Amino acid sequence: MNDVADIFSSALPGAPQRADHRTEPAVSPNRRTDVIDFPPFRLDHENRCVWARDVDGSVSPLPLAPRAYDILQYLVDHAGRLITHGEFLDALWRNVHVQPEVLKTHILAIRTALGDDPERPRFIETRRGRGYRFIAPVLTNSTETPPPSNPGDHGTFVGRLPQLNQLRKLFDEVREGASRIVFVAGEPGIGKTTLVNRFLDSLGEDSTVLTSLGHCVEGHGGIEPYYPVLGALTQLIHGEAGRTIAHTLMSVAPSWALQMSGSMPQQYRPALQRQMIGASSDRMLREICEFLEALSQQRSLVLIFEDLHWSDYSTVDMLSALARRPSHAHLMIIGTYRPEDVEVARHPLSQLTGDLRLRKLCHDIVLEPLAECAIAEYLGCGALSARQNEGTTGFAQRMREHSGGNPLFMIATLDHLVEQGIAESTPDGWHLRVSPRELQIEVPPSLNQVIERRIRKLTTVQQRVLEAASVAGPVFSAATAAPAAEMNAESFEDICEALCRQESFIRREPVSTSGYRLPARLYAFRHAIYRQSFYDRQGALRTAGSHLRIAEVLEARFARGERDGLAAELAQHFAAAKSWERALRYLRIASEAAKKRRAYHDAVTVIDRALMLVANLPDKARATAEAELLEDRAWLFTAAHAAREMSPGNLPGTP
Incomplete structure (x- = not known):
């Protein structure tokens, strides 16, 4: 082990050990394409999940990890027979040593999901020291498993x-x-x-x-x-x-x-x-x-x-x-x-x-555009629904014609129809208030117009938040984007949280310290087209000012020697703000970082962008900067060529 690892190991209470078990193939014994009912649950072999039917008739999937599902499927496929610990391990963890506690942990997770009491079991019986037996009556059913019937979420994953x-x-x-x-x-x-x-x-x-x-x-x-x-x-x-x-x-x-x-x-x-x-x-x-x-x-x-x-x-x-x-x-x-x-x-x-x-x-x-049958599934209640009647089929045909089978365009068009009062989303699927033959889908000249109608439903402050966020990037935090909206970070974040709860334009990203080491929640636009729409609806002076404020906030948060990782992003913001000299300074830093990683082609790309910005400098400064950049570019090509000659491979991306 090298000296870095030795030092690191000595700082930790015990060196990390190899895991007790590794992931092995998820075995599905006797796998079939049918489904098995053990009310109120249904095990779906094809989709590898278990559905639960609530008292109100709605259906939802159980939160089972893949290994827990494998264990439950093995039990159900061999219902009534005692499955020993050894048989489980041979079937699901072939040639891998695992601790007995691993199986017990997964059985506990299954029981929790099923609501099964180990003292009075309805589904899984424990034979102490021997194994487990599935005791519930099962019924094989060749029909498919119904998807969740939650309002607004029916058929959302179709055709894929x-x-x-x-x-x-x-x-x-x-x-x-x-x-x-x-x-x-x-x-x-x-x-x-x-x-x-x-x-x-x-x-x-x-x-x-x-x-x-x-x-x-x-x-x-x-x-x-x-x-x-x-x-x-x-x-x-x-x-x-x-x-x-x-x-x-x-x-x-x-x-x-x-x-x-x-x-x-x-x-x-x-x-x-x-x-x-x-x-x-x-x-x-x-x-x-x-x-x-x-x-x-x-x-x-x-x-x-x-x-x-x-x-x-x-x-x-x-x-x-x-x-x-x-x-x-x-x-x-x-x-x-x-x-x-x-x-x-x-x-x-x-x-x-x-x-x-x-x-x-x-x-x-x-991924090809959605077929008409997939759109019909989305508009109805999924593949199981018997409502795939002439009305739904005709509606699907019209939607296929006007959206081209693009899911994002289709959803935007449906929103447009709802706004016009022509269609509505119900727990039973999408319903038209006119005959499909009478339907005149008024598709706007561009998707941006459809999105703009959705944007107008937002409050003024919500629009301002998302416009500022679009300047910050496709992924952003309140700490960096709030200055562009001239708001404090707490108020900005509150509005982002409300928009996420509404599933409107943005979503939450996992909590992270982020690449800037800022303890802040990250958010992301649900689609690049949404971000572009918010960006385009701002004037040039406003976007330039927003880019400048974001760049200066990032600069202020880090000392000069700590900005290498932000150099390329800072250069982008300063260039958009037309602060050419500051943008060029950070492009040079980004080029040096690429050279340190021996990524010479990437460094050349940075220099080429810098050369494009140099044209905005005064004549004397432009000539000096251009000469320096061209000299650096020539050196990089020489270094890249030497690295290529020494490398046994000829990988894409090498100059």
């Missing part, structure tokens, strides 16, 4: 079950020790994020799985090396397994630990800096691959990278390297992107996905 099952199947392979790279592609509003979130929800609270999410952000996200990767790692370190993850990072990938020194104990910085002597871009690439593989040996690891069409070149290189490495890691990486944006920008992700696809080193999930 095959893609969801594909993700589940791939994750089952990951549990077996086969790493998987998956790309989810589609146009804006098509449901990429919804699909990924539903997959994450299906993992439940399984303690044997680690998940994390990294966002690529247009602008500064595209020029900071490893931007989404650093975001995902920060989230992991701040999670419940943070101590073990930090230890693994410092022992396996010290160059990465140094880049994340803000999340590491400060007393280890000198030791980390010694580890960086002789560091290279190849070393950082190798270390992140080794770190992810080491971490996924302890627990299955699922990393999500959103909006890869805005990703930096170094992140693309990392995906390439991970896909090509022979590995038995329990690692799954899911990346979402917009193919059109990738092609227009000639982003290296296009070359990478094409090459990996050709070599069968990745899996693709392309």
Whole structure:
């Protein structure tokens, strides 16, 4: 172990130990496509969930972790027979040693979900020292399981079950020790994020799985090396397994630990800096691959990278390297992107996905527009409903014609119809007040007009908050966005919370210390189109002033030597505020940070953006700055060429 890890270990009460058990394949013995009733519950083999029917007839899913579901399904599939501890372990944890308490913990979770009293069991009987038996009467039913019938939430996930099952199947392979790279592609509003979130929800609270999410952000996200990767790692370190993850990072990938020194104990910085002597871009690439593989040996690891069409070149290189490495890691990486944006920008992700696809080193999930039957399911009560009559079918046909099958456009159009009093949402589905044949859907010339009608329903102060937030970014906090609205952070946050409760335009993000180490709740726009609509409805002078206030708040919160991680974002805000010299200063800082990571191509991208801004300087200052930037750019190309010659691989993104 290197000196950093030794120091780190000595500071902790006991070095982190390997987990008692690892995630193994979720076995579904005798799996069928039917469902099994044991009133008031229904076990759905196809969708791997259990539905509960309430006294009022409504249906909702039980909050069962994947492993708990596997255990319950095994019991139900063998109802009436005693299942010993050994049989459970052989069926569900093959070739893996686990403590008996693990099975007991999952049985307790199942009983809690079912409301089963172990002293007077209705469903699961305990045979002390022997095992468990499912004692409730069961009835096999070949019909499908009804979805929840909550008002306003019927059929909200439609037309994507095959893609969801594909993700589940791939994750089952990951549990077996086969790493998987998956790309989810589609146009804006098509449901990429919804699909990924539903997959994450299906993992439940399984303690044997680690998940994390990294966002690529247009602008500064595209020029900071490893931007989404650093975001995902920060989230992991701040999670419940943070101590073990930090230890693994410092022992396996010290160059990465140094880049994340803000999340590491400060007393280890000198030791980390010694580890960086002789560091290279190849070393950082190798270390992140080794770190992810080491971490996924302890627990299955699922990393999500959103909006890869805005990703930096170094992140693309990392995906390439991970896909090509022979590995038995329990690692799954899911990346979402917009193919059109990738092609227009000639982003290296296009070359990478094409090459990996050709070599069968990745899996693709392309989301197409919703079919008419899926829209009909959304408008009705789901696939089980008998109300798929002529009225619903005709309504679905008209919606398919006018929305193009894009879920976001469809929802916006439905909101428009509700506003006009033509349609309404009820617990039984969407209802028209006119015949589908008489329906004249007045689709606005652009979606922005539909969204604008929704915006007008907000109060003036709510509009001001969201307009300020749109300047701050797709993900924002009250601490950074409130100054743009000329409000204090507490009032700003109160309004954001109210909007989240209304599910209006924004949602809550997990509580985090954030990349700025600010103890604040994070919020995110539900779609990039929403953010753009709020941004576009402001005048140029107002947006420039808002960008300037946000940049100055960020500057004030950190000392000069602590702004490296914010440099690209600060440059973006100052440029939008037309504060050219300050923007150029931070672009230089961002370029130096990229050079320290040996990410020369990313540094060139930063310099190119700086050269575009130089044109706004006075003549004398422009000539001097331009000469310096061109000299730096030439050096970077030389360094990048040398690194390419020394590297055995020819990864996308290298100049």
